Amino acid sequence: MNCSYIQKYYYLLILGFALCFSSQALSQTLTITGTAPVLIINAGTPGGQLTSVTNQVCRLTYGTPTNPRQNWRITVNTDNTSPLYTLTVVALNPTRGTAEAAVTLNSSTAMNFITAIPRNRTGMRCNLLYTASATFDQGIGTDLHRVTYTLLTP
Amino acid sequence: MKTKTAFVLTRCLYFLVTLTVTIAVLPPSVVCQTSRSHNVTVTVNKVTVIAVNPPAINLDIPSGPTAVVIAGVDQMTVTDQTTTLLWGTNSASTKITISSTTLATPLFSLQAVALSPSTGSPQTVTLSTGDQDFITNMLPSSGSVSVRYTGIALASAGEGTDTYTVTFSIIGI
Numbered sequence: 001m002n003c004s005y006i007q008k009y010y011y012l013l014i015l016g017f018a019l020c021f022s023s024q025a026l027s028q029t030l031t032i033t034g035t036a037p038v039l040i041i042n043a044g045t046p047g048g049q050l051t052s053v054t055n056q057v058c059r060l061t062y063g064t065p066t067n068p069r070q071n072w073r074i075t076v077n078t079d080n081t082s083p084l085y086t087l088t089v090v091a092l093n094p095t096r097g098t099a100e101a102a103v104t105l106n107s108s109t110a111m112n113f114i115t116a117i118p119r120n121r122t123g124m125r126c127n128l129l130y131t132a133s134a135t136f137d138q139g140i141g142t143d144l145h146r147v148t149y150t151l152l153t154p
Numbered sequence: 155m156k157t158k159t160a161f162v163l164t165r166c167l168y169f170l171v172t173l174t175v176t177i178a179v180l181p182p183s184v185v186c187q188t189s190r191s192h193n194v195t196v197t198v199n200k201v202t203v204i205a206v207n208p209p210a211i212n213l214d215i216p217s218g219p220t221a222v223v224i225a226g227v228d229q230m231t232v233t234d235q236t237t238t239l240l241w242g243t244n245s246a247s248t249k250i251t252i253s254s255t256t257l258a259t260p261l262f263s264l265q266a267v268a269l270s271p272s273t274g275s276p277q278t279v280t281l282s283t284g285d286q287d288f289i290t291n292m293l294p295s296s297g298s299v300s301v302r303y304t305g306i307a308l309a310s311a312g313e314g315t316d317t318y319t320v321t322f323s324i325i326g327i
Contacts, residue, residue, distance in 0.1 A: 027186075028186055028187075028188050029188065030188045030189070030190050031190060032190050032191075032192050036192050036193045036194065036195070037192075037194045037195070038194075038195045038197070039194070039195065039196045039197070040197045040198075040199060041196075041197070041198045041199065041201070042198075042199040042201060043201060043203075044201045044203050044242045044244075044296070045203065045242060045296075046203045046204055046205040046240035046241050046242050046296070046298075047205070047240030047241065047242065047296060047297060047298040048242065048296060049242070049296060050198065050201060050242070050244070058192065065186075068186070078194075083196070084198075085196050085198060087194065087196050105194075130194060132196040134196075134198045134244075135296070136201070136242045136243060136244045136294055136295055136296040137244070137293070137294045137295050137296070138198070138244065138294070139198070139244050139245075139246065139294050140198055140199065140200055140244055140245065141197075141198055142195060142196065142197045142198075143195070143196040143197075144193065144194075144195055145193065145194040145195070145196070146191055146192075146193055147191060147192060147193070147194050148189055148190070148191040149189065149190050149191070150187050150188070150189040151187060151188045151189075152186065152187035152188075153186060153187070
């Protein structure tokens with residue numbers, strides 16, 4: 001094998017590695033940071049309802065690869081399909097993508113949470129705004145939710 | 155030897171190029187997904203709240219619009235039902251009680267009753283010191299009810315004024 005033969009394909013080799021890197025290195029990422037939210041309702045209005053409480057201590061960080069060449073979305077669901085109280089979540093100020101309307105967490109079916117997330121982006125994030133509400137006639141108790149976020153292609 | 159090496163290198167190049175092109179043009183139908191979960195807890199503690207409006211009422215005999223004064227009858231009455239009692243409780247087995255300040259020498263008597271509450275059993279109460287049941291057997295609920303006060307005086311007791319401070323409380327049984 002002579003040198004000119006190697007040099008002939010050397011640039012193709014470099015190009016191949018470059019393309020491989022750009023396609024593979026940016027795989028999708030999804031992380032949740034922050035203390036597990038605990039929402040406690042302990043006040044109400046006479047003749048009215050219990051006072052809703054919110055929690056936004058958690059942050060969702062997400063990244064998308066180059067491929068597939070289409071937008072991504074994040075869905076949310078819970079394992080608690082018969083909660084006593086109402087719990088909703090909405091993406092607060094996502095840096096990329098479109099926050100959907102607040103999702104009521106009472107189903108194991110994945111619901112759209114953030115849509116139109118562009119591909120090939122890293123470090124995108126939003127705060128998770130949870131809101132718990134209840135009525136007096138729902139009584140005293142505790143709901144436990146295992147909330148799952150999924151980053152996927154449409 | 156040179157030919158064999160060149161062949162292997164060529165194959166490697168073909169492989170890399172093919173792999174790269176394949177990854178670069180992955181069809182849109184390819185589904186990739188990543189999931190993360192965390193726990194969220196919602197707790198509702200015991201909440202009992204109560205309010206009463208307006209802050210003061212007057213029952214006047216004989217000039218009150220509802221005063222009943224009959225010639226030849228010693229007992230006179232007057233009623234007022236402008237008071238609204240509001241509550242909220244998420245506890246089972248709750249009741250509302252009523253109490254008033256102690257009058258050293260009350261001239262007249264004062265009764266109170268809740269008018270058709272949405273939950274519980276209303277009791278007609280003649281105000282005195284100490285808690286008395288006003289609405290019992292309440293379910294976890296939120297609501298409001300009108301309170302009817304009845305002032306009862308005897309013509310033979312003469313003139314005067316009694317001032318009560320009435321307190322409603324919501325308590326678990």
